[in-house]
Amino acid sequence: MTADRSFADLLAEGVAVPTEGWDFSWFEGRASEARPSWGYARSAGERLAVAEAALDVQTGGGEVLDFALSRAEPARPVLVAATEGWPPNVSKATALLRPRGVVVVAAPDDAPLPFAPESFDLVLSRHPVRPDWAEIARVLRPGGTYFAQHVGPSSVFELVEYFLGPQPEEVRRARDPERERADAGAAGLEVADLRTERLRMEFHDIAAVVHFLRKVVWMVPGFTVEAYEPRLRALHDRLEREGPFVAHSSRHLFDVRKPARSSR
Template sequence: MEKDQAFYDFIKDGNRAFKGWDFSFLTETGRTSSNVLSWSYGSMAIPLTRNTDCMLDMGTGGGEFLSLLHPLSANVFATEGYGPNVAIAKARLEPLGVQVTFIEDDNNLPFADNQFSLILNRHESYSPFELRRILNKHGVFLTQQVGGSDCSEINKALGVPVNGEFSEWNLQLVTKELENHDFQILFAKEEFPVTRFYDIGALIYYLHAISWQVPGFSVTKYEHKLFDIHQDIQKNGYFEARQHRFIVKARKI
């Protein structure tokens, strides 16, 4: 079937550059929407940040979330493993007194034993052993994670297997792993909110940003499948996928 001009216009729009960890280009224009979770990571994090003497934000992205928690304590550190984000995070966070560090290995963090009373982690990998090493006694770890079945409907529509390396990543696995490293689980919950993409450009933009969803993604490689999705959106109004999210609050014992 001949592709319409709207399809190509959306492709061009979806190929624009993604910077930091800011999806407002989609969310603020209503081009995507997601069901709400029954918890708020931010509302759980804020009171913890107000009662800590030294804290770490793992995987800070461009520092978007951490900067909104200002005022922060005097000793705040942040890590980021994606090189292009580091300069963005430093520009945003260093004026607030945050020390930003580029890291490449979760198993070898450049921090002292027992350094932190709080570690925040939103959608970032980590090593339970390193968490235990750098947290002080009764230190708290708060993490919200993306589960292994996240948006698997996208992979199915494009004819791509879900990333097998993370397919078993879920709440049960994480809580058991933390308990095995002498953490007490204070709160844990897992949910599967639905997200909708209202045009194919929004989905393309998302796939460029979330590069691990479909490794090696390009419009050229998947153009025919993308056009099939575009047609479904034109017919139904949206393309729908299930997110996979879970949150854990744990204390070192």
């Protein structure tokens, strides 16, 4: 009975934690993920320090852009804008970024960017749902840069396949960095650098699993505690018996340029 109550309490805790924004501090001590060696937010701050007009695409709750801007100080672009498609995140990002003078625009992730052509010399994005290379090329000025960290193929698929079973090869290969490189080139952009890493993750209790799947909703679409209670209970027992559930995230870093206009 004690184990049952513990399981129920952990489920309730995982369900109760708010999912807005991209602050993952709640997971401290309950789950961990190694970070890519390139330090995206720090590097984005260095880019912001020398940019004139910058756009952060799909900013989430604005936490990463806020940190990057703090690293750029005292230098910063004259204009900084951000887009976000999920209403709770729009509100959170606006409250966080408005004091920094950032304009947050509510825009669906799959819609054209709501800006004029050649508006920005720097476009940033951390974990976009799907990069729209044609739109990125359109809003970049000639000579401008797209600097972004993307989620790679089969990311955290140990956990995904625990709940959904083996996934088709085309699903496992989605977000392939070489395919994205080709798509960027087809949009007229030049990939100056592309780096990839696969990183260890650990989940220490079932509350962390529940909160992760509620927060990162595309991992197990339609996830609810009620629908997956038997699998959650089995995983809870496994965690109690064997220790952390190990998975691996996949990340890649893009440094992409829009060619400058020929002097001719």
